[in-house]
Amino acid sequence: MFDALTDRLEEAWKKLRGQNIITHANIQETLKEVRRALLEADVNLQVVKDFIADIEKSAIGVKVIQGVNPGQQFIKVVYEELVKVMGESNSPLAKAESDPTVILMVGLQGTGKTTATAKLAHYLKKQKQSCLMVAADIYRPAAIDQLKTLGQQIEVPVFELGNQENPVNIALQGVNKAKEIEADVVIIDTAGRLQIDQGMMLELTQIKESINPHDTLLVVDAMTGQEAANLAQTFHEKIKITGTILTKMDGDTRGGAALSVRKVSGQPIKFVGVGEKIEALQPFYPDRMASRILN
Numbered sequence: 563m564f565d566a567l568t569d570r571l572e573e574a575w576k577k578l579r580g581q582n583i584i585t586h587a588n589i590q591e592t593l594k595e596v597r598r599a600l601l602e603a604d605v606n607l608q609v610v611k612d613f614i615a616d617i618e619k620s621a622i623g624v625k626v627i628q629g630v631n632p633g634q635q636f637i638k639v640v641y642e643e644l645v646k647v648m649g650e651s652n653s654p655l656a657k658a659e660s661d662p663t664v665i666l667m668v669g670l671q672g673t674g675k676t677t678a679t680a681k682l683a684h685y686l687k688k689q690k691q692s693c694l695m696v697a698a699d700i701y702r703p704a705a706i707d708q709l710k711t712l713g714q715q716i717e718v719p720v721f722e723l724g725n726q727e728n729p730v731n732i733a734l735q736g737v738n739k740a741k742e743i744e745a746d747v748v749i750i751d752t753a754g755r756l757q758i759d760q761g762m763m764l765e766l767t768q769i770k771e772s773i774n775p776h777d778t779l780l781v782v783d784a785m786t787g788q789e790a791a792n793l794a795q796t797f798h799e800k801i802k803i804t805g806t807i808l809t810k811m812d813g814d815t816r817g818g819a820a821l822s823v824r825k826v827s828g829q830p831i832k833f834v835g836v837g838e839k840i841e842a843l844q845p846f847y848p849d850r851m852a853s854r855i856l857n
């Protein structure tokens with residue numbers, strides 16, 4: 563990921579051997595290298611600009627400690643800024659005061675929304691929380707069956723009313739069912755489209771208004787880079803999300819989405835999907851991701 567950023571920074575820094583303080587003048591070559599690496603990783607341009615300005619501000623005036631590799635000192639500054647841009651710390655799921663916690667899953671088709679719904683239920687089950695999944699995607703052929711199959715696999719019940727019922731109704735009845743069976747968490751899988759359209763947003767707005775979810779999580783595909791960040795921004799403007807799940811982080815991703823999504827949408831990345839298997843979901847930790855980017 564980010565194509566050996568640490569090596570590139572150290573290389574750029576070598577030219578500065580013998581300098582004992584980081585200054586505006588001697589940092590420019592290195593900053594250019596950071597900028598190049600971020601743009602190659604498909605990070606949003608404004609995020610890159612702000613990031614470069616911030617690391618320059620933090621680095622200037624730093625005394626190069628004798629005997630310590632100056633490149634390493636600069637890399638520490640970059641590391642700290644990476645953590646900051648990705649949200650500082652882990653953002654946990656919302657927790658309702660009285661059960662069930664209602665989680666609404668939204669996103670475009672093919673991003674991994676249905677898979678993420680089941681992965682999340684599996685993750686919560688491992689934490690000893692009982693879940694109900696609700697199949698409210700009535701448009702994609704086989705979406706309901708897909709969720710039911712996953713439900714059987716992880717032994718989590720699935721609420722469905724077929725594909726003739728109104729999704730708002732399905733969501734509402736699903737939440738009622740969760741209350742009835744005293745589930746701790748109810749996760750609702752909604753319909754995705756190939757692109758954002760008015761019908762989809764209207765339906766999501768109506769579902770949100772009727773069930774009042776504690777968390778509205780947008781599932782985005784990390785492989786789409788800047789597009790993922792733009793989607794998060796648009797969804798947040800239109801329906802107010804409370805976080806994102808970044809899927810396909812295991813793929814041949816250039817990684818830029820992890821840096822852009824938080825900054826562009828203002829909402830935290832809560833989980834990352836790292837494979838097709840049901841266990842392949844991890845809480846998102848900005849510090850761990852920063853280390854991964856730099857290694």
Ligand code: GDP
Pocket residue numbers: 669670671672673674675676677678754809810811812813834835836837838842
């Ligand atoms: P939906 O249309 O958004 O509900 O998408 P699906 O959940 O059906 O997933 C679409 C495809 O992406 C499936 O083939 C999934 O196995 C795959 N997928 C989902 N999440 C991940 C992930 O984190 N990594 C990888 N490699 N594939 C994933």
